[in-house]
Amino acid sequence: MTTELDSPTAVVPFGWEGDVPTTGPDDRDLLFRFPAADDPAPGTRRLLAMSLYASALGLVGVGVGLRVFISVLGGVPGWYVPVLALLGLTSVALVVGAFLSIHRRVLPYLFLVAAALPLSGLVLLAVSH
Numbered sequence: 587m588t589t590e591l592d593s594p595t596a597v598v599p600f601g602w603e604g605d606v607p608t609t610g611p612d613d614r615d616l617l618f619r620f621p622a623a624d625d626p627a628p629g630t631r632r633l634l635a636m637s638l639y640a641s642a643l644g645l646v647g648v649g650v651g652l653r654v655f656i657s658v659l660g661g662v663p664g665w666y667v668p669v670l671a672l673l674g675l676t677s678v679a680l681v682v683g684a685f686l687s688i689h690r691r692v693l694p695y696l697f698l699v700a701a702a703l704p705l706s707g708l709v710l711l712a713v714s715h
Contacts, residue, residue: 643698670712674708
């Protein structure tokens, strides 16, 4: 009798444990992929640095969100909220891309720096209105 704890999905998210047939290129050649069961853990310093930088971006985003909320209550043009949402989601998507590519050498840091660019535009736009 098998239990839920015996299933591969209980050990590794998405059930990647065991032999999974591949039909395309080796998964390790892809830029973005979830870590496999046999991947080494990322270095502690790398993970800490990325997490701190992402946290700083998130705190700036929360501050901008509070400022935007106050601005919206006071009345803003119709294009204001969609543009802010697009910039915010772009920044979040770049941070997600950084963590998905954590096993690459430089790519995560490039994504994190790139995530600061739309956030900078978001800050400038929020301060100007």
